[in-house]
Amino acid sequence: MSDFEIMIDGQTVGASDGETVLTAAIRAGVSIPTLCHDPRLDPAAACRTCLVEVSGSGRLQPACAWKAQADMTVVTENPRIKRHRAVLLSMYLADHALDDEGLPVERPNGNQLREMVIKEGHAFDLVPVAAPRGNREDKNPYVQFNPDACILCARCTRYCDEVEAVSAISLAGRGSATTISTVAERSLLDTSCELCGGCIDVCPTGAMFEGKAPVHAPEAIEKVRSTCNFCGVGCQLDLNVLDGKVIKVTAPPPGTTVNDGNLCVKGRFAYDFVHHDDRLTTPLIRRDDGELHPCSWDEAISAAAAGLLAVKKNHGADALGFISSARCTVEENYLVQKMSRAAFGTNNCHQCAAT
Amino acid sequence: MEKKGSKRQAVLDALTGQGLSREAMARVAELTGVPEADVYGVGTFYTLLAEPGPRVCQGLSCKLAGGDALAEKLEAKGTVHRVSCLGQCDRAPVSLGENNRLDVAGPRGGISPDNPGLVMNLAGEDDPSYPALAWARKMGGEAVIDELEASGLQGRGGAGFPAHIKWRAVRAEAEPTKYVVCNADEGEPGTFKDREIMLRRPQLMLEALAIAAFVTGCEAIYIYVRGEFPEETDALKAALAKGGLEDFEFRFIEGHGAYICGEETALIESIEGRRGMPRLKPPYPTQQGLWGKPTLMNNVETLACVPDILLRGGARFLALGKTEPGTKLYCLSGHVNNPGVYELPLGASLNELVAAGGGFVGTPLAFSPGGASSGVLPMSLADEPLDFKSLAAHGSMLGSAGVVVLNDTVDMAWVAQVQAVFFEDESCGQCAPCRIGARLVRQALDRYLQSGNPDNLEHIEELAWEMTEGSICGLGMVAAEPAVTARRHFSDHFGVRP
């Protein structure tokens, strides 16, 4: 349901009160470049890539923040906007790590600035500005930061504040020396950071990146949607698979799944077990020789049942206790207590996340 | 996201004198409930917090008067920070010592001789009975605003926005909590007029603030004084202590070394205890300003005009102007005999102003009419009115009326470089065109001055175009103006030091 209509590039588009030009444009299939925009965050309009012409304003205005109003006319492509984008991108190139071809470097999570320069072009080459951004050594294995690939769009700091309510990182310094920093440039391990890695997901240029994931061409990756099994919330995650191995976990785009693009430290980073040598892939029974031997599920369940029933028979049901795991679903946890109470007759049941 | 019960507003005060160590951050975070990294982000934004201690001015007027030699002398004695503006161009060259008090400085600059016919009359005496406030109370808020409208008073902070429109807008807001803010963050190189009002006629401004609070129904009055002006804060407090305005709640906020906090929304962010990064507009402060409430913000000089407008009538004020309403405080420095602050009819020319300031030193070549932001103009415009409209028509602006005169001994490329250093230092860094552009422009000028090769300046005009089109606020929009206008008007004196 729209409240009124606006005109974008000659196309009539419905829009609602409070909606931005960008939201209306996306719905209408009009593409406007953005770098600092994230639907979960208040608009910053800092990257300036989404500037468009709107009726009633002589200045170019940011589509990500400018509110749609009845009978507004918006132009997203014309020589002025093209010139603006080309010169702006030339400036970004002077402040970014470049590859041999003079394009913004490839980054582990892709680099949207690179894609934008390839798509929109730039006006001229400039001498790099070598901004004095410093560099923070961080011993944590998960979240790393490369200031040379940072465009200061502040998505990471705004995400950390507005979505996670953690504020472990902030814009620090001023002017060309502005950078992303923890308090007094400490390691993230030494801050309020929960290592959720959301800053990596929101970073458009891969300046925030996962320390342990190998660098790869994004095209080679197959993304397999899965459900995180560390707790019962059921966050959706994308296993990034290369040559049959999970090399990284990313969150599905915001707005598409229950977790809205968010993950916690376990879901995002604790995937090493998947391919670990010590991982159990079959049930084991300890036989008379004292060693664990592989067996079938039927054998394992029978052995467990026999053992539990023997305890109940010799010592009574309350000699038994059942503890289930936070990694089980609600339904599985329900079944464990049912088994405890109804099948074995004891109230000694607990779940590790219930305290 | 604010944590429940946090006292963000207290962050900047709590950071003062603490340094930026981890321990200090932890203390301030504990005290205020604001996360440590956030506190650090705020602290590193403000130079008086990040780099406290003595400072020496490297602004244009100071450099013309031997600022480099002074800097070297002070550096030989100990640590001193080189900064781009200390707001004392008439006393150049200057340095600040401990607690941001003036250390080295020339004699006080000139002012217009005592003349009761003037509006602000810096040489006059304050009237402690606050007669204009009494007038406002008797006649009511509408009458005050009508008088402001009749006066044609335009904002003196730089933009020239009609004062009555803002006053009326805030008065009309139904929201019960509203604020009045006085912008005394004067930091535009070449500008030191608000300083003189605060030192010489503090009551004019305090009285106007009380009138503004009365007219708009505001809860509290905030006065944001630049951190390098402790004496001015003292003067205001002393004037207030004389009594007469007890019905109004005045709160003083000291700046912490960031020119951008003169921009109204950055100033609001700063009062709230944040990094001074300008907000997106709309909403405008009159709608959603301090803590989201309707806020009336005016410049010191705008306010200082109000008592006279009420007491002697808007029509008289209007008629005092030459091309635009009222009188204006023009700051004059650089190559002139008597730098200072002169109150002249708005629309006076450069030649008239310099006549008030004792004449030129040497053969004048160029002038900057409204601070660094206004770029530079040729002497062929010395008889043009220094007002909002005509200067805009010449691609410049009246801005803060910080007039700097340059004679033919200067290299205009060097002038542009000095101004470019200021803008690079003072960019808040929020938006890319200004953050990267200001540095690109400064570096290009550096390379040009070192090599003499004009290829280094090849893209300056195009960068300037994008900075004007693409920047969020006025700082980025004008940051390349000195370079562009110096090239446009002074090809003969660009890169040449005769």
Ligand SMILES: Cc1cc2nc3c(=O)[nH]c(=O)nc-3n(C[C@H](O)[C@H](O)[C@H](O)COP(=O)(O)O)c2cc1C
């Ligand atoms: C970069 C920048 C710096 C500014 N600095 C000041 C300042 O130091 N003092 C001031 O009064 N206004 C300054 N302004 C203008 C304010 O944003 C605002 O327009 C003014 O305070 C409004 O008051 P007025 O209407 O009385 O002029 C600045 C604006 C910009 C863009």
Ligand code: SF4
């Ligand atoms: S133009 Fe400059 S000072 Fe203004 S918001 Fe952008 S970066 Fe900050």
